[in-house]
Amino acid sequence: MNSPLHPRKILVDTDPGGDDIFALLWLQSLAKQGLAEIVAITTVDGNVRAKYTFNAASKILSVCGFPEVEIGRGVPFHEQEVEDAAYIHGADGMGNLSPTLPEPIQQFETARYADEILIEKLNESPGEITLVTLAPLTNLAAAERKQPGILKQAKEIVMMAGAFNCPGNVTPHAEFNIAYNSEAANVVFNSRQDLIVLPMDVTMQLIFTELMALDVYQTQPENPIAKFIFSLTQFMKKTAMAYKETQGQKGFIVHDAVTLAYLFYPETLLLRRAQVSVETQGKYTRGKTLLDNRHLPKNQPNAFVALQVDAVNLLAVLAEDLKRLLS
Numbered sequence: 001m002n003s004p005l006h007p008r009k010i011l012v013d014t015d016p017g018g019d020d021i022f023a024l025l026w027l028q029s030l031a032k033q034g035l036a037e038i039v040a041i042t043t044v045d046g047n048v049r050a051k052y053t054f055n056a057a058s059k060i061l062s063v064c065g066f067p068e069v070e071i072g073r074g075v076p077f078h079e080q081e082v083e084d085a086a087y088i089h090g091a092d093g094m095g096n097l098s099p100t101l102p103e104p105i106q107q108f109e110t111a112r113y114a115d116e117i118l119i120e121k122l123n124e125s126p127g128e129i130t131l132v133t134l135a136p137l138t139n140l141a142a143a144e145r146k147q148p149g150i151l152k153q154a155k156e157i158v159m160m161a162g163a164f165n166c167p168g169n170v171t172p173h174a175e176f177n178i179a180y181n182s183e184a185a186n187v188v189f190n191s192r193q194d195l196i197v198l199p200m201d202v203t204m205q206l207i208f209t210e211l212m213a214l215d216v217y218q219t220q221p222e223n224p225i226a227k228f229i230f231s232l233t234q235f236m237k238k239t240a241m242a243y244k245e246t247q248g249q250k251g252f253i254v255h256d257a258v259t260l261a262y263l264f265y266p267e268t269l270l271l272r273r274a275q276v277s278v279e280t281q282g283k284y285t286r287g288k289t290l291l292d293n294r295h296l297p298k299n300q301p302n303a304f305v306a307l308q309v310d311a312v313n314l315l316a317v318l319a320e321d322l323k324r325l326l327s
């Protein structure tokens with residue numbers, strides 16, 4: 001399909017993760033529709049170890065018709081402040097469905113490191129690439145430390161990160177992507193003044209249900225991606241319900257998909273200009289994100305933070321775009 005818009009150049013940093021996979025599927029649908037160009041995918045230690053996140057991303061890109069997109073391996077990080085989340089996403093980060101997909105074409109052992117790819121791509125196309133982060137910020141911080149100012153070369157940085165006026169998901173106060181490597185998060189939050197932050201305050205409302213997955217699946221029941229979407233939803237639903245994340249609904253929370261909603265369906269989110277800080281020291285609050293809610297002039301705002309979402313419309317357009325990926 002010809003699009004009247006220039007496709008948006010997007011580089012995704014990710015740690016698949018069931019909800020990361022939904023974001024990657026959505027992005028590939030948008031790329032097929034001519035709305036997005038996938039510059040590269042960088043993977044990182046997070047939900048599961050770096051090798052598994054690499055393999056999951058590589059498989060998902062291959063099976064959907066984007067085998068040529070370079071996948072980067074995570075910058076090593078072994079001092080994480082919280083446990084990984086294999087208990088939520090399966091040991092392979094993809095609901096233990098890895099064997100149902102063809103072997104990845106790209107190999108972890110020979111892949112380039114994520115920070116090298118980030119630096120190269122941003123230097124090549126200053127001001128043109130949107131960075132989408134779905135994971136702990138280890139790779140972005142490594143790139144910024146290697147070449148200070150490099151993150152300013154992105155057109156924008158759109159992050160699933162943080163928890164402000166709601167509980168965290170790894171501690172009472174902290175969200176996983178920040179808490180896993182809060183020093184890295186701090187580097188990124190100090191890198192520029194216009195970060196787009198999409199926190200748990202909005203993502204906790206994004207419950208992709210078994211019925212939505214069935215609706216997508218039934219449009220192309222013979223399609224292997226349709227089967228995969230349905231099976232992954234089934235797996236993720238079980239752990240989400242065991243942890244009482246979905247208010248009893250039979251589904252799971254597609255946190256990371258919110259980033260694509262911001263970019264392509266911005267009417268689904270309402271953002272607040274804010275000065276965001278990351279707590280890197282607190283005995284009880286390490287990894288918490290904070291913003292100043294007082295009615296005062298903002299001296300050093302560094303972010304736009306989403307605190308309201310139209311979840312019904314967001315989930316509806318996600319399901320419709322997933323159907324387009326299958327056709």
Ligand SMILES: [Ca+2]
Pocket residue numbers: 014015016017019020047134135256
């Ligand atoms: Ca993620």
